[in-house]
Amino acid sequence: MRLELRGLTKKFGDFVADDAIDLVVPPGQIHAILGENGAGKSTLMNMLYGILEPTDGQIRIDGAPVRFRSPGDAIAAGIGMVHQHFKLVGPFSVADNVQLGREHARAGMLDRTAARRAVREVSERYGLALDPDAICENLPVGVQQRVEIVKALSGHTELLILDEPTAVLTPPEVAELLTIMRNLAASGMSIIFISHKLREVKAVADTITVIRRGKVVAEVSPDDGEAELAAAMVGREVSLTVDKTPAQPTEKALEIIDLTVLDDRGIPALDGLNLTVRAGEIVGLAGVEGNGQTELARAILGTLAPAGGSIEMAGTEVTRWHPYRRIAAGLGYIPEDRARDGLVGDFTVAENIVLNQYREAPLSRRGVVDERAVRAVASKSIAEFDIRTQGPEEGVSALSGGNQQKVIIAREFSRPRKVLVAAQPTRGVDIGAIEFIHARLVAERDTGTAVLLISAELDEILALSDRVAVIYNGQIVGEVAPDSPRSEIGQLMIGHRLENSPGDA
Ligand SMILES: Nc1ncnc2c1ncn2[C@@H]1O[C@H](COP(=O)(O)OP(=O)(O)OP(=O)(O)O)[C@@H](O)[C@H]1O
Ligand SMILES: [Mg+2]
Incomplete structure (x- = not known):
């Protein structure tokens, strides 16, 4: 598959998350996307996978414009995606998770035999060992990640999107994944790979695009040094x-x-x-x-x-x-699983920042929360930790993954x-x-x-x-x-x- 993005743009209200992105991914290529937290990487992938509708611009596959109204459309077109945050249904088995949203449903029921067979086939083909009957929430994160990959590969996938797939993997698991990626690319699959780990990107990418604040700012070579890549990403020496x-x-x-x-x-x-x-x-x-x-x-x-x-x-x-x-x-605590233990998803950025201290002076007096004081503490943290958000009142779940992590860090460092x-x-x-x-x-x-x-x-x-x-x-x-x-x-x-x-x- 040859993928082309032409002027792809996504706005959330007045905020431009992706601003006229042009990108070409030829078949058999591993194309890495580097960019700061909040640069617009996941948003771009979500448009490509039919989760978000582009505000403007075009997606072309093998020269023809396509419009995806749902992930189902993207899957049908041969796109598989592993999301930055797991989308597994915890109490379900591996096989059930892999088959969810895919074609093996018969009369509204999951066809368990077919599902198990599909998991075995994909895991054998790519050397990704998995027990189809294991319950997902009992598996270590590294194995859950493998389930996500098998799920993304279980269709007729020609383009695989990996949005920070290595963030939760151990070094041997990372090495294994990079090998799998190389083999997939060698067999003709196109891969878009998002990672903050420059060493991995250098190890597997054929091409690297750097985006910053929603715009493509550079095409760099995997042969460039880590310091150069880092500087291209954040726009300063690191x-x-x-x-x-x-x-x-x-x-x-x-x-x-x-x-x-x-x-x-x-x-x-x-x-x-x-x-x-x-x-x-x-x-x-x-x-x-x-x-x-x-x-x-x-x-x-x-x-x-x-x-x-x-x-x-x-x-x-x-x-x-x-x-x-x-x-x-x-005791201060930065949890490993920010979605489960670190943030209250329905709360604002400010509320999450003051979570451990709003009950106490100076943020509360006689049981009444001083909203202005809360906003002041939150605004200070947002500036200090460079949290990319539209403001303290924004819902924390709208933030990019890395910026959510910065909210937790800001909270734990603020007392x-x-x-x-x-x-x-x-x-x-x-x-x-x-x-x-x-x-x-x-x-x-x-x-x-x-x-x-x-x-x-x-x-x-x-x-x-x-x-x-x-x-x-x-x-x-x-x-x-x-x-x-x-x-x-x-x-x-x-x-x-x-x-x-x-x-x-
Ligand atoms: N549903 C939404 N509503 C409002 N703003 C959003 C929404 N989704 C994303 N954004 C904003 O768009 C920007 C880009 O977010 P995105 O998740 O694409 O970043 P990213 O490059 O993937 O970052 P990270 O490396 O942290 O994952 C962020 O500033 C984010 O707050
Ligand atoms: Mg992201």
Whole structure:
């Protein structure tokens, strides 16, 4: 398929999200789109997939103009899309999810046998292992992503749109996906690939288009250096390294002692885990996703009750405290799943920014919220964190993915705290914002906050951490210095303990 976009434009009211975009994707090409958070990438893809109607301009397939009124039209034309945010129905099986909206419905019923067969076929053809009968919400995010890809490939797909498909994948899963993409392109499929990770883009893209504030600003080459690509994206020089002085850790601010947490089936997700974070240091938790990181973060926040062990903040046991009490006592929390745990979708940007503080002075007096004060706090955060929004009163769900993440970051950085648990703090944010968030995390540390950084990005862990603890199977299997060889950390991450490991904190 040869795809051409001619002057494609999308306005939301007066706001121009995409402004006369021209783009050509020939068959068998991997075309990357780079751009800041809010640049208009997802909006452009949503027009291409029939979710949004263009305000102006044209989509052409093999020379002929097309109009998509729904994703069904786009699918029929051979377009498959993996969305930035999962669209899976949690309680449904893999097979049911793959077949939803596709042709195997008979008399209004899902044809389960055909659905299962389709999943097996696609997963075998592309080497994407999946159990058709698994229930989606029980699967790790990386596997859910695979379901999305299999779903997008299960039609007669000739153009595959991948909107930040790697944001939630582990490094081996990313490598696997890039290989799959190359094979698909070699077989003639066209691919549009959106990612904030320049290394991935350089590794697979044939062509790169950069968009900024809704306009195409450059065509760059995958052979250009990362610094050049970054500068083209955000329109200024970006520092790709983190500046920091050695940590000056003081007293124990967060102590996890023999913590055990059971999953739904009664199997330990955390198995007697011990970890200490001191005031003034960043401890990075490295590990392959699904080894207990999520449960640890939620147990610290208090949304998951441990079966054993204890949690202390500044020497006080908080194991049975309500999350709100922990937050009031100085716990900050950046959740890994922003849609589920981080934002109230029906609230405005301002309401989400003040979520943890509107009940208190100066935002509330005698139980009455001071709307002007709320707006002032929100406006300050919007400016400081460069949140691209039409204003504090805009609904948070209208924001681009990366800007939603910035709302959470702004909230968690807008009040003093003793302990900060930052889970995937830069997931989905652009390279300029990563630079900013990293600098802020170091600044937090330097004011004496204990930071527990949980990240699937080993680069991020190594760049920011003062100590690195490796989690495997619900236990800390070793602690290493952040300048240790990656291979050593990699060994620990897959469960090979080192000789003379210093053990738990
Ligand atoms: N339904 C909507 N109503 C109003 N504004 C919207 C809507 N959808 C998107 N926008 C705005 O359009 C702009 C572009 O958003 P889009 O989601 O396309 O950005 P993006 O380039 O995908 O960013 P990210 O990298 O953060 O995913 C944003 O400023 C966003 O707030
Ligand atoms: Mg997007």
